[in-house]
Amino acid sequence: MKLFNLELIKNKGVIIGLSTFLMIFSLIGILYSTFYSSYKKPINLGMDFVGGNELRIERICQEECSDVSPDSILENLRVVSKNKNLTNNVKLQLQNNNKLLSIRTPFLSIDESNNLISNFEETIGPLNYDSKNSRLIGPKLGKRLLINCVTSLLVSLAAISLYITIRFDKKYALFALLALFHDLLIVFGIFSWLGIIFSVEVNSLFAVSLLTIAGYSVNDTVVIFDRIRENLRIRKEGYNETIELSVNESFRRTTFTSITTLIPLITLIFFGSYSLFWFSISLSIGIIIGSYSSIFLAPSLLLKD
Amino acid sequence: MNRRQGWLFFLIFLLTFSIYLLLNYPLQLGLDLKGGSQLTLQLIKEEGRVTKDELEAVNSVIDRRVNNLGVSESNLQTLGSDQLILELPGEQNPLVASRILGKTALLEFRIQKEGTSTDLQKLQFQRMNIKDLIEEYTNIKNNNKGEVLLNTFEDSIYDIEQKLNYSSNSDDLYGKLIEIKKFVDNEITNLFIKTDLSGKDLVNAGRRQEQTNSNWEVLLTFSNAGGEKFAEITKSIAGTNQLLAIILDGESISEASVGAQFANTGITGGSATISGNFSAENARELEVQLKGGSLPLPIEIVESNTIGALLGSNNIFKSLYAAVSGLIFVGLFMIINYRILGLVSVLSLILYGFFNLALYSLIPVTLTLPGISGLILSIGMAVDANILIFERIREELYDGNTLIRSIDSGFQRANSSIVDGHITTLVSCFVLFLLGTNFVKGFAATLGIGVVISLFTSLNCSKTILRFFTTYQSLRQKNLYLPRENLSN
Numbered sequence: 001m002k003l004f005n006l007e008l009i010k011n012k013g014v015i016i017g018l019s020t021f022l023m024i025f026s027l028i029g030i031l032y033s034t035f036y037s038s039y040k041k042p043i044n045l046g047m048d049f050v051g052g053n054e055l056r057i058e059r060i061c062q063e064e065c066s067d068v069s070p071d072s073i074l075e076n077l078r079v080v081s082k083n084k085n086l087t088n089n090v091k092l093q094l095q096n097n098n099k100l101l102s103i104r105t106p107f108l109s110i111d112e113s114n115n116l117i118s119n120f121e122e123t124i125g126p127l128n129y130d131s132k133n134s135r136l137i138g139p140k141l142g143k144r145l146l147i148n149c150v151t152s153l154l155v156s157l158a159a160i161s162l163y164i165t166i167r168f169d170k171k172y173a174l175f176a177l178l179a180l181f182h183d184l185l186i187v188f189g190i191f192s193w194l195g196i197i198f199s200v201e202v203n204s205l206f207a208v209s210l211l212t213i214a215g216y217s218v219n220d221t222v223v224i225f226d227r228i229r230e231n232l233r234i235r236k237e238g239y240n241e242t243i244e245l246s247v248n249e250s251f252r253r254t255t256f257t258s259i260t261t262l263i264p265l266i267t268l269i270f271f272g273s274y275s276l277f278w279f280s281i282s283l284s285i286g287i288i289i290g291s292y293s294s295i296f297l298a299p300s301l302l303l304k305d
Numbered sequence: 306m307n308r309r310q311g312w313l314f315f316l317i318f319l320l321t322f323s324i325y326l327l328l329n330y331p332l333q334l335g336l337d338l339k340g341g342s343q344l345t346l347q348l349i350k351e352e353g354r355v356t357k358d359e360l361e362a363v364n365s366v367i368d369r370r371v372n373n374l375g376v377s378e379s380n381l382q383t384l385g386s387d388q389l390i391l392e393l394p395g396e397q398n399p400l401v402a403s404r405i406l407g408k409t410a411l412l413e414f415r416i417q418k419e420g421t422s423t424d425l426q427k428l429q430f431q432r433m434n435i436k437d438l439i440e441e442y443t444n445i446k447n448n449n450k451g452e453v454l455l456n457t458f459e460d461s462i463y464d465i466e467q468k469l470n471y472s473s474n475s476d477d478l479y480g481k482l483i484e485i486k487k488f489v490d491n492e493i494t495n496l497f498i499k500t501d502l503s504g505k506d507l508v509n510a511g512r513r514q515e516q517t518n519s520n521w522e523v524l525l526t527f528s529n530a531g532g533e534k535f536a537e538i539t540k541s542i543a544g545t546n547q548l549l550a551i552i553l554d555g556e557s558i559s560e561a562s563v564g565a566q567f568a569n570t571g572i573t574g575g576s577a578t579i580s581g582n583f584s585a586e587n588a589r590e591l592e593v594q595l596k597g598g599s600l601p602l603p604i605e606i607v608e609s610n611t612i613g614a615l616l617g618s619n620n621i622f623k624s625l626y627a628a629v630s631g632l633i634f635v636g637l638f639m640i641i642n643y644r645i646l647g648l649v650s651v652l653s654l655i656l657y658g659f660f661n662l663a664l665y666s667l668i669p670v671t672l673t674l675p676g677i678s679g680l681i682l683s684i685g686m687a688v689d690a691n692i693l694i695f696e697r698i699r700e701e702l703y704d705g706n707t708l709i710r711s712i713d714s715g716f717q718r719a720n721s722s723i724v725d726g727h728i729t730t731l732v733s734c735f736v737l738f739l740l741g742t743n744f745v746k747g748f749a750a751t752l753g754i755g756v757v758i759s760l761f762t763s764l765n766c767s768k769t770i771l772r773f774f775t776t777y778q779s780l781r782q783k784n785l786y787l788p789r790e791n792l793s794n
Contacts, residue, residue: 110403110609130340130615138607141345148740156736160729167725205675208737208745212682212752215733219726223693226722253696260638260692261685264631268681271626273619275337276678283682 026189044195048203051139058131065098149207179298205279213286220294323663335673340614341394355387370597410594412504415497506531510595512588521588522580532575540571650691653766676747683755690763
C-alpha cells in the first residue's frame with residue numbers, strides 16, 4: 001500500500017519552531033492591536049459588539065451613477081443627528097461603479113436613520129428600497145452580545161476539554177488541547193493583524209467560527225490520536241516510529257476531510273452573500289491551521305526524545 | 306425479506322416521506338431571505354431585575370399594539386429575561402412600528418390647582434411659540450435655506466428663555482428647543498393634581514374626524530367604574546376656572562374647561578374626546594397605544610435590522626449557488642478519489658440533503674443566512690465520516706481481505722472516531738444554541754441537525770447503498786474500489 005512518508009521524527013524541531021513562530025506572530029498582533037491601534041482592543045470589534053448603524057442601499061441610475069462627494073453625505077448626517085461625535089466616526093463606501101452605497105455610523109435612532117435615507121434621496125437621487133439593508137445596534141446591546149460570545153466560547157471550550165480528558169488519558173488530552181489553543185490563537189492573531197492593516201472587523205459570526213474551528217480541530221486530532229493508540233497496542237516497531245506510521249496512515253483522511261470541508265467554504269467565499277464573507281475566510285484559515293496542527297504539531301509533541 | 310433489504314426499503318420510504326413533507330410544508334424563510342424588519346426591544350428598569358410577570362405584561366401590551374396596527378404575519382417572542390423580538394415581514398416600515406411601540410402611553414387625568422390660571426396661560430403661550438419654532442426649524446433645515454434665518458432664531462429662543470426664567474444647556478439650536486419644550490411640558494403638568502382616573506379605566510379608544518375642521522380627535526370609552534370617576538371629577542370642577550388636563554407620558558395633550566351645566570351630575574355617559582389638533586396619523590398612533598394599554602415598564606429599541614425583499618431573494622440565490630456548486634465539487638472530488646465508494650457517498654449525501662431539509666420543515670427550523678452556512682458546512686462534516694470509513698475499507702482491501710469483509714470491518718473500525726468527532730461538534734452547537742443570539746442560533750441549529758443526521762446517513766445509508774451495490778456481480782470487482790494508480794498492482 002502506498003503511504004505518504006512524512007518524516008515527523010526528523011522534523012520535530014522544524015514543526016515546533018514553525019508553530020512557536022506562528023504563535024508569537026499572533027501574540028505580537030494581539031498586543032500591538034491592544035496598545036497601539038486606534039481602537040485599543042486585542043481585535044477590531046465590529047458593529048455587533050460596539051453598536052452602530054450600517055446602511056447599504058442601491059441607487060437607481062439612468063446609465064452610470066455619478067460620483068458622490070463624501071462631504072455632501074457628511075452634511076446629510078449633520079442635519080439628521082445632533083450628536084457632534086457622529087461625523088468623526090463615519091465610514092463611507094461606494095461600490096459597483098458608484099451604484100452601491102454603504103455607510104457606517106455610530107448609533108442612530110430609527111427615526112434618525114429614516115431621515116438620513118430620505119435626505120440621501122434628495123442629494124444623490126432615487127434609491128432602490130428593495131435592496132436596502134439597514135442594521136442598527138444599540139451600544140448597550142453590543143456590550144451584551146460581546147459578553148455573550150465570550151461566555152459561549154469559554155463554556156464550550158471547557159466542555160470540549162472535559163470530554164477530551166474523560167475520553168483520553170492525561171498526556172493525550174493535554175496535547176490535544178494544546179493543539180486546539182494553538183489553532184484558535186493563530187486564527188485570532190491573523191484577524192488582529194487583518195484589523196490593524198486592513199481594518200477588518202469581527203462580529204458575532206467570528207465567535208461562531210472560532211467555536212466551529214475548535215470542534216473541528218479537536219475532531220481531527222482525536223482521529224489521529226485514536227490511530228496512534230490503536231497502533232501502539234499492536235505495535236511492531238518502536239514508540240516514535242509507531243507514531244510516525246500512524247500519522248502517515250491517517251494523513252490522507254485528514255487532508256481529504258479538510259479539502260471536502262474547504263470546498264463548500266470556498267464556494268461560499270465566491271458565491272455567498274457578503275455578510276458571510278469574513279466568516280467563510282476565518283473558517284477556512286481555521287481548518288487549514290487545524291489540519292496542520294493535527295497532522296504535524298500534536299503527534300510531534302507525543303514523540304519522545 | 307432479509308435485514309439488508311429491509312434497510313433499503315426503509316431508506317426509500319424515508320426519502321419519499323421527506324419529499325412529501327417538503328412539497329406540502331414548505332420551508333420557513335427568515336427575514337434575511339424574504340425581506341422584512343426585526344426589532345429587538347429592551348425593557349428598562351432602573352432598579353433590580355425584570356421579573357417574569359413584568360416581561361409577560363409588556364409582551365401582551367406590545368402584542369395588542371402590533372395587532373391593532375394591522376401588521377400581518379408579525380411575530381413577537383421573548384428573548385432572555387428582559388428582551389422581546391418583533392419581526393415584521395415584507396415592506397412594512399419599522400419607523401411607524403417603532404414610534405408606536407416605544408411610547409409608554411401612560412394616560413392620566415388631572416385637575417388644575419386653584420389660582421394657577423395666569424401661570425398656565427403664560428406657559429400655554431410659550432408652548433405654542435416653541436411648537437412654531439420647531440416647525441420652522443425643520444422647514445429651514447430641510448430646504449437648506451442657510452444661516453441667515455438662524456440668527457433671528459437664536460434671538461427668539463433667547464426671548465422665550467427670558468420669559469420662562471430658564472436657560473437650556475444644549476449647545477445646538479434644536480437641542481435647545483427640545484429642552485425648553487420638555488421644561489414647559491413639565492411645568493404645565495405640575496400645575497395639575499393627579500386624580501385616580503387613568504388609562505387603566507379605559508375599555509376602548511377610537512378616532513374620528515372633527516366636524517368643523519379637518520383635524521382628528523380621539524374618543525375614549527371608560528369602564529363603568531371609570532365613567533363614574535370621570536363624572537365625579539368633572540362635577541368637582543364644573544363651572545370653575547379650573548381645567549381638566551389629559552396627560553400622556555407626562556405631556557399634557559389637552560386642557561379643557563367643564564361647563565357650569567355639569568355642576569350637578571358631572572359629565573356622564575362614560576366617554577370623552579381628546580381634540581388636540583391631531584393629524585390622521587397621530588390620532589391613529591394614539592388610538593393604537595391607548596387600546597393596547599400602557600406599558601408597565603418603558604422599552605427601548607436596541608436593535609433593528611431591515612432587509613429589502615430584493616436583497617432577500619438575492620441572498621437565497623447566492624446561497625443556493627454556493628450550496629449546489631459546493632455539493633457538485635465535493636461529489637466530483639469523492640468520485641475521482643474513491644470511484645464506486647465515491648458514488649456511494651454522493652448518493653448518501655443527496656439523501657442527507659433531503660433528510661436535513663425535511664427535518665427543517667418538520668421541527669420547524671426557520672432558515673436564515675447563517676443557518677444555510679451551517680448546512681453548507683455540515684456537508685463537509687458529513688463527507689468526513691464517509692472518508693474515514695472508505696480509508697479503512699481501502700486499507701483492509703490492500704491487506705488482502707475480501708470485499709465484503711473489508712466493507713464490514715471498515716464500517717466497524719471507523720465507528721469510534723466518527724462518534725467522537727460528531728460529539729465534539731455537537732458540544733459546540735449545543736452551547737451556541739443555549740447562549741447565542743437569534744442570529745447565531747440559526748447556525749447552531751442547522752449544523753447540529755446536520756451532525757446528527759450525518760451520523761445516521763454515513764453509518765447506515767452508505768452501508769445500505771454499498772451492500773446493495775455489492776449484490777451485483779459486475780460491481781464486485783476490487784479494483785473498482787481502489788484508485789486508478791493501483792490498478793496495475
